[in-house]
Amino acid sequence: MRASQPNMSLQRALARIGRNWGLYLLLLPAVTLLICFTYKPMYGVVIAFKDFSPALGISGSPWAGLKYFEKYFHSYQFAVTIKNTLVISLYSFVLFPIPIIFALLVNQMRQNYFKRVFQTVTYMPHFISTVVMVGLMMILLSPGNGLIGHLYGLFGAEAPNVMGSAGLFSSVYVWSDVWQHTGWDSIIYIAALSAVDPSLYEAATVDGASRWQKIRYIDIPMLIPTAITLLILRVGGLLGVGFEKAYLMQNNLNISGSEVISTYVYKIGLLSAQYSFSSAINLFNTIINFVLLILVNWVSRRYSGQSLW
């Protein structure tokens, strides 16, 4: 009797799968793609601990232990890349409330037609590609003949070379993101605000609440859950300054302020073909992000009762 019990539950499981076989067929393409192109490379991560040579393959290459991690920790680039990556992420982290404020203000607009036009216009820059965006910045911020050059010229001053300055790199990176994405990032908050029960506002008006009081006591509490979720995700990406924009904005003049982990991984890995070294840096980065995410999620669950999973 006992022996047949696991058999029974297995049979039941198979019956449940069989009844919905169509659903598994629907899952098949996505699962196959993830196994081939996301999970298989996860196994490939072991090359960070090996002296990988393409001729020997992943399993044939000799083990190297933590050699490449130590190499990174002791390299000159370690401090530079970590510092630059942290500065940029913390900078944009501090500006996190901007889309929230934006949404609160948009929500105050009473003219529906104007509000719609305003939203559509402020979404538009989001659709500009990173390449065009950086090209645009190079045109507008050129000290010689860009808009900024002429603007300084009006006051008879010499414009700084914004795109070629290591010190200004993080500011240019972060504020151009604000210009491009604030409208778009506010959508989710505007959606949350539209879910407020109108009778709440009516009751507040009857009680003589001012606009600011309604924002303070009705709107802001409404946005907090969404904001916390997005904040947790943001912390999980703290060491994940995107490759695309940073790489395009790099030049010889600003490189000491613009080399971030992801661009360094690319240069070491694909441009100078040090596969194991590059994978070690990449893995270090991924692990830090992963640990941060788990940590922040735990803190959030503990103190606000909210968590990602």
Added chain:
Amino acid sequence: MAATAKQAWPTRKGSTSDKITEVLLYVWAAITLIVVLYPIYFIVIASFSDPAAVGNGQVWLYPKGFTFDGYLELLKHANIWIGYRNTILYTVVGTAIGLAVNLSAAYALSRKDLFGRKALTLFFIFTMFFNGGLIPTFLTIRDFHLYDTFLVMVLPFAVGVFDIIVARTFFQTSIPGDLWEAAQIDGCGNLRYYVGVVLPLSKAVVAVLALWIAVGHWNSYFNALIYLQNKNLYPLQLVLRDILITNQMQSGMGTGEAAQIAMRLANMLRYSVIVVSTIPIMCFYPLVQKYFNQGVMIGAVKS
């Protein structure tokens, strides 16, 4: 309740302060509109202007020395048009594949009677936070003989876990469960139900995903930079990178009349190419906007 609320919110005298707030709000909105629109407007007028006038700072509000030379110059660069064609192909094929893969997975995961639903969901979510990284992924693509092929741009990275979560939430909240029970009684299978009933009821989320995936394909250059070598396969963004950024760093070198003319044309090209590459994708958005608000709101409530 009303009494305590009254204490917390003392009545304001008249509406003058509200009126000032109203005025400040619209002043802010006007400034924001100018800050957002002016750079875009400037590029458009500069693309129709004499590059010398642009360089001297004479172009502020309208084109000076009106000319189509920048656009005529575009016609001479075959690589731009090859890139354009490739990008359209990648976008159309990639969006079709992406929609098929992600919507089906999302629907299956939205069904509560799916055996192993929790484990499968975790299988997807885990990839959002952990991945093999650049080099292992690169080696995998090479092992599959996808390096430098058309397919690498549309197939391997078609799964978007975030898209799946949004679509799953949509299916869960807006497709009534009784519908499936009724369909089952009529002898309708899972696949026919999904294609014939669920998808037609989900136009909003299909539109949202199509927009996200299409914009992603149109604008990305990373995969092309890593996995493509053959210039005939280059998407528009990689060609733009050469024109707008790589060449830009080398310009300013060389003197003489030929170099001057070349620089003049290169300058004009920068403006016209931005206009031609960016306007289509910007116009695409208002077309799906009506579905968009619906779709995002439903997705936003939970995720």
